[in-house]
Amino acid sequence: MRIPLLYLFILLQIPFGLRAQTPWFRTDTLTPVTYQGKPMLNPWAGGLNAGQFSKMHLNDDGVEDLVVFDRTNSKVTTFLADPAAKAYRYAPAYEARFPAMQNWMLLVDYDRDGHKDLFTYTPQGVQVYRQEVAGTTWSWQLVKPLLYSWGYSGRINLLVAATDIPALTDIDDDGDLDVLTFELLGNYVEMHQNMSMEKYGVPDSLEFVRNGVCWGNFVKEHCNDFQFGIDCGSVENLASRTAPNARPMHAGNTLLVQDLDGDGKKDMLMGHVSCNNIARLVNTGGNRVANYSSFDVDFPAKDPINFTIFPAVFYEDVDFDGVKDLLAAPNVYANEGNLMDFRASGWYYHNNGTDTQPDFVLRQKGFLQDQMIDVGENAAPAFFDIDGDGDLDLLIGTGGMRKTNGYRASMWYLRNVGTSREPRYEVASEDYLSLSELQLVTNMRPQWADFNGDGVPDLGWSGVTFRGLEYRYIPNRATRGEAARLNVAEAVELILPAELQPGDAPYFYDVDRDGDLDLVVGKTQGNIAYYLNTGTARQPVFQHQTDELAGVAFNYRGRFVSIAVDDINMDGQPDLLTTDQSGIMRLFHTGEWGKWSKRDSLLVENPVLGQSGQPYLGTYLQPTVADYNGDGKPDVAIGTNAGGLHLLTNILPVTITAPEPALSRRIEVFPIPADDYVYIRTDSDADIEVLNTQGVSVLAKPVSAKAGQETVLNTQYWAPGLYLFRISNSRGVVVKKVLVR
Numbered sequence: 001m002r003i004p005l006l007y008l009f010i011l012l013q014i015p016f017g018l019r020a021q022t023p024w025f026r027t028d029t030l031t032p033v034t035y036q037g038k039p040m041l042n043p044w045a046g047g048l049n050a051g052q053f054s055k056m057h058l059n060d061d062g063v064e065d066l067v068v069f070d071r072t073n074s075k076v077t078t079f080l081a082d083p084a085a086k087a088y089r090y091a092p093a094y095e096a097r098f099p100a101m102q103n104w105m106l107l108v109d110y111d112r113d114g115h116k117d118l119f120t121y122t123p124q125g126v127q128v129y130r131q132e133v134a135g136t137t138w139s140w141q142l143v144k145p146l147l148y149s150w151g152y153s154g155r156i157n158l159l160v161a162a163t164d165i166p167a168l169t170d171i172d173d174d175g176d177l178d179v180l181t182f183e184l185l186g187n188y189v190e191m192h193q194n195m196s197m198e199k200y201g202v203p204d205s206l207e208f209v210r211n212g213v214c215w216g217n218f219v220k221e222h223c224n225d226f227q228f229g230i231d232c233g234s235v236e237n238l239a240s241r242t243a244p245n246a247r248p249m250h251a252g253n254t255l256l257v258q259d260l261d262g263d264g265k266k267d268m269l270m271g272h273v274s275c276n277n278i279a280r281l282v283n284t285g286g287n288r289v290a291n292y293s294s295f296d297v298d299f300p301a302k303d304p305i306n307f308t309i310f311p312a313v314f315y316e317d318v319d320f321d322g323v324k325d326l327l328a329a330p331n332v333y334a335n336e337g338n339l340m341d342f343r344a345s346g347w348y349y350h351n352n353g354t355d356t357q358p359d360f361v362l363r364q365k366g367f368l369q370d371q372m373i374d375v376g377e378n379a380a381p382a383f384f385d386i387d388g389d390g391d392l393d394l395l396i397g398t399g400g401m402r403k404t405n406g407y408r409a410s411m412w413y414l415r416n417v418g419t420s421r422e423p424r425y426e427v428a429s430e431d432y433l434s435l436s437e438l439q440l441v442t443n444m445r446p447q448w449a450d451f452n453g454d455g456v457p458d459l460g461w462s463g464v465t466f467r468g469l470e471y472r473y474i475p476n477r478a479t480r481g482e483a484a485r486l487n488v489a490e491a492v493e494l495i496l497p498a499e500l501q502p503g504d505a506p507y508f509y510d511v512d513r514d515g516d517l518d519l520v521v522g523k524t525q526g527n528i529a530y531y532l533n534t535g536t537a538r539q540p541v542f543q544h545q546t547d548e549l550a551g552v553a554f555n556y557r558g559r560f561v562s563i564a565v566d567d568i569n570m571d572g573q574p575d576l577l578t579t580d581q582s583g584i585m586r587l588f589h590t591g592e593w594g595k596w597s598k599r600d601s602l603l604v605e606n607p608v609l610g611q612s613g614q615p616y617l618g619t620y621l622q623p624t625v626a627d628y629n630g631d632g633k634p635d636v637a638i639g640t641n642a643g644g645l646h647l648l649t650n651i652l653p654v655t656i657t658a659p660e661p662a663l664s665r666r667i668e669v670f671p672i673p674a675d676d677y678v679y680i681r682t683d684s685d686a687d688i689e690v691l692n693t694q695g696v697s698v699l700a701k702p703v704s705a706k707a708g709q710e711t712v713l714n715t716q717y718w719a720p721g722l723y724l725f726r727i728s729n730s731r732g733v734v735v736k737k738v739l740v741r
Contacts, residue, residue, distance in 0.1 A: 023605035023612030024568070024587070025636060025648035027092050031629075033373060033414065034426045041371040042090035043425075045077060046618065047644025048369050049342045049377060051329045052165070053314040054107035056116035058094045060136040065091075066318065067098075068368070069105040072333055072377075073618035073641050075583070076105070079368070086320045088368065092646075093608035096615055099129060099140060104160075108168045110177040111204035119168055122146060125157040126166075126179070128206060147179070149192045149208035158192055158208055159184050163252035163273060165312050165331060171257065171266060172288040176203035180215065182253045187221050188214035189255070191234060193288070211235065216268070216281070216290045223275040224297050234289045254312035254331050262357030268292065269299065271311045271331060278305045278313055278328065300326075303362035305347060308339040318348065318367070325351045326360050327367060335377060338400060338407040338442075342376045342643055343369060372644055375412050375430075376401050379639030380445040383626035384457060386413065388483035390719050391420035392628050395432060396639065397444035397461060403436065409444040409463060410436035420630035420720045433474075433488050441465055445622060448694075449473075449508045449517055451494070453537025455700035456480055460494070464502045471496050471506060480698070481717045497521075497531060497542050505562040505622070509574070509695055511593055513726070516540060520549065522561030526580065528552045530594070550576055550588045550596055557582050566625035566634045566693055569652060572724060572735035574695060579621035579638060584614045604648060617646055627693050632722035632739045634693045669725055673739040678725075680711040686729040688713075693722055715740050 033043035049072040058065040058078055066079040066088045076098045079088035103121035110117050111130070118129040118140055128144035147158040158179060160166045166181035176194040183190050191212065196205040212234030220226045252273030260267040265283040272279075280299040285291025298304035305311050305328045312331035315324045326349040330340060344366035353359035364370070373379070378399030386393040394414040400407045413432040418424030431437070435444070441463030448457040451473040460473035471494040477485040496506060496519075503524035508517040511530075516537040521529040528549040535541030547553075552561070558580040568575045568587060575589040576596065585603060588596040601614040620641035625634045633650035640646065668681040680688060684707045690698040698718065705711040705727070718740050725736040 022652075024600070024603040024650065024652055026605045026651045027615075028635075028647040028649045029090050029092065031647060032418075032424045034424075035370075036427070040373070041087055042079070042368070043371075043373050044645055044647045045079075045090040045092075045368070045372040046075075046640045046646050047342075047372060047374040047377075047379065047642035048077065049073070049330075049335075049345055049642045050332050051327075051346050051368070052105060052312065053316055053318070053327045053329075053346075054105070054116070055316050056107045056131075057138075058091065066316075067105075067107060069101065070618075070642055071103060071331060073583075073620070074100070074102050075616060075618040075640075075642070076101070081320070083320050087371075088318075090372070092615065093606050096606055096609055096613050097139065099142075100616070103162045104165050106165070106168055108177060110168075110206060111202075112175070113204075121160065121162060123162075125159045144206055147206060147208065149179075149210050151210040161186070161252070163331075165254040167255040167257040167268075169257050169266075171290075174198070177206075179208060180255055180257055182255075183214075186253060187219050188230075188232070189216050189218075191215035191288075211288070216283070216292045217285070218281070218292045220272070223272050224277070224279055224295070226279070226281070226292075226295050228293050236288055252310060252331075254310070256313045256315060258315055259356040260358060262354070264356075266290065269313050271313065273310045273331075275310065276306050276308055278311050300349065300360040300362075303349075307345070309336050319350060323351045323353070324355050324358070325349060326358070335399075338402060341401070343374050343401070345369070373412075373414075374643045375399075376643045378443050378620055378622070378641050379643050379645055380443075380622040381624045381637040381639050381645055382446040382448055383624060383628055383637070384448040384459075384484070385481075385719060386484050387415060388478065388481060389416075390481075390717075391416045391418065391423060391630070392626055392719070394425060394628075394637075395446045395448075395459075396645070397446045397622075398643070399641075400442040401436075405437065406440070407442060408436040408440060409442045411444060411446055411461075423628055423630075433486060435488065438488055439463065439472075441470070443502075445505065447508060447624075448696075450696060451475070451492070451508070451517060451537065453515055455697060457696055459484070459486055460508065462506050469496065469500050469502050469504055469506075480700070494540065497544065503560060505560075507563050507565065509565040511574070513689070515697075518542075520563055520565065520576075522563045522578065522580075523547075523554075524560055526552070526555040526557070526559040526561060528561055528563065528576075528578070546594070549594055550599075552578070560620055562622045564623045564625045564636075565695060567695075567724065568625065568634045568636075568650065570633065570722065570737060572737070577623050577625060577636065579617070579623050581619050583616040583618055583621070585617065585621075585623065585636070585638065605651065618642060625694065627721045630720045632720075634722075667727055667734055667736070669727075669736045669738060672737075673741050674715055675741050676714070676716045678713045678715055678738055678740075680705055680713070680725070680727070681709075682711075682727065682729075683707055684729055686727050689726040689728075691724045691726060692719075693724075698723065 033040045052069040055064040063081045068077045078094040080091040101120045105120045107116040115131040126147040129140035130143040149158040171178040174197045176196040179192040192208040193211045212232045214232035254271040256269040268281040280296045281292040307330045314327045328347040346367035348364040348367035349360035350363045351358045375398040380397035383392040396412040400409045411432040413429040414425040415428040446461045451458045458476045474486045505522035511518040519531040530545045530549040531542035533540045534543045561580045564577045590598045618640045622639040636648040638646045687702040689702045
C-alpha cells in the first residue's frame, strides 16, 4: 500500500500515548486460503476438536446462526448463517458476548419467548443465562447461578457431572423444559420434571422435581451393558414416588432424547465414555413414564457413528432445509492415546426424513473443519519467504497425526501465491520436507532465525521426543532473498538448558544485538525464563538471567506460556507478546528489554461491541509476529490447540516516540519511503545495521559509513515492509524506521 507523504507526516505527529484506548489489531477472516484447489470459506476460524453444536440468532436477519462450543479448550466459535450459499461464515466478534464456560454448553429456549437461552456447567450442577433482547442487540443475564430440584432429600442442586451432556427437552409435552441427566454415580437416568406449567401456567420458571428413582426403567454400568425391566418408580402423579436405591460409580454419559420412529414416544441416543459408538434405545412406554426395552449398538444403521472413545450427538438443522440433522463429535478433553483424528472429528448426517421420523445419511466427516485451516491439534505458525519470491509464506507445526509409523508431528507449508500486500495462500504440503517420516517428534513449533550466524534465517523447531523437549535447526544454504535451501540430513541439535521440560516454549531472539541468538522460554508453570547467549552463534552457551522476565512469575491460570518478540508498536524497541492458558494475548511494551513500562491485553477491535477487547482464543496457544500483508506493520498469527489459526492485522498508526539522541541531528536517511536505494549521510564514522520486523539482520554484516560521505544501500530485492536502520558510533545509537515499497 503506497502511503502519501502528507498522510505519513500527519501520522508521525500523533503522540504514542493518545492511542492507549484504541485497538492494536483487527481480526482478519478474509485473507484467502485454498486446499486441494478449492477455496476455504473460513480459513482462520481456529480449528475444532470436540464440538458441541447449537443454533441461535446472532444477528438480526431472521435466520438462526451456529454456535460451537469445544470441550478441549472451553472456547465458543460463532458462525453467521448464509442461506443463499447454504453455508456458515466465521464471525468472531460475537464470541465476546458469551460468558466463560467449561465442559458443556447447550442453547435452548426454556421460556418460549423465541430467543435461545444458555445452559452450561458449574461445579455444583447447572447454571442458566437468559437471553435479553433490546432492539437489534442481545446479551446474556445470569438468571440461575444454580438449578435446584426437589428430591427425596428435599431441595438439592440439580447435578450434571462435568463429563456428561444432559438432555434438555420437554419430556412430558406440557410446554416447559425438563432435564434428563445421569445421576452422579452414573448408571441411572434421572428425570427432573419442570413444574412451571403445573404451578404457574407459563414455562418461564425453572422449578424442578425429581420424578422417580430413575427414568426409562433401565440401568447400565459399562459400554452397551443395558439391563431393562428395572422399576424406576416414575409416575404420572409425583406424589406417589418411592425412595431411591444405592448406585455404583459414575463414568461419563451423553444424552439426546428424540422421537426417532414417529410413534410420539421419545427414544434415546446415548454415548458412554468407554464406547466408540452411539446406542439407540427404543421407548415402548410413555414420555413422562418411559420404558426402554431394547437397544441398537450401531446407529445409524448405515455408516454408524464410530469414534475412538465417547461420542456425543446433537440435533440441529444445518443444511437449511427446515429439518433437523444429526451432528456427532467426541466428548473428550484431549486426544486420548493420540488415537483420534481431530481434523475430521465433526460428523454431519443429513436428515432425509422428518424431525420425528428421521432418516440419517452421512454426508461429511469434518463438518466446518474442512472449510478452515485445521491441522489436527496444537498448531504453531511461522512466517518466512520460503520460495524467495518476495512475499511471506507460512509454515504450521502440528501436534501430530497417527500414521502407519506412529503418532508424529509434521509441518504444513502454505505458499503465498498472491503478493506481499495481497497475500493468497495455498496448502502446498502437509508434510514439509517429509519431517514426519524422518523425525520421531510430536508438537513441532517452528521458528525461522539465524541459528548459525551466517546472516540467513534457518529453520528451527522444538519438539517432544522420548527424551523430552528437544530443539533442532536446518541450516539454510541459500543466500538472502533466494528460495530456502534446506537439507534435513544437515539438521543440527541445539542443546537446551537442562531444566527445560515438555510443555515449555523456547523462542530465540538476539536480545543484546551481538550477532548470536539468546533464548526466551515460556514455561509450563506460567513464568518466563531468559537466557543470555555468552557463547557464539554456532556454539551457544545459555547463561540463565531470570525466571521472571517482565515480572511474569509462576501462576496457575497463566501456565503454558508461549511468546514472540518484535517491535509491534514500532518505537525502535523490541516488545514481548505472550499467550497462555487464560486464552488471552498480552503485550509488554514501551521501554528497554525486560523493563517494559506497559502491559496491554485490550488489543483487538470488536465491531459488534464497538470497542477493543481481549478475546478468549483458547488454550495451548502459539503466537508468531510478521508483516504478512506488507503494510510495514507487524501482524500476529496465533495457533490453537484445536489445530487452527487466528490472524490479526496490525491497525496502529505509524508514530514516533521520545526525542532521539543528539547523534540523530547529524544523520540523514533518505528517501522515506524508499523504492530502490536508501542513502545515509553522517558527519562522523558510524556502523549501520538493518533489521526487519522479526529482529533478523538484513545485512550479512554491519556496513561502515565514513564521515561526510554518502553510503548507499540497494533495497531493490528487499521484501516490501518496515525496516529498522540501527546507526551507532561512540556518541550513541540511533534507530531510523524506513518503509521500503
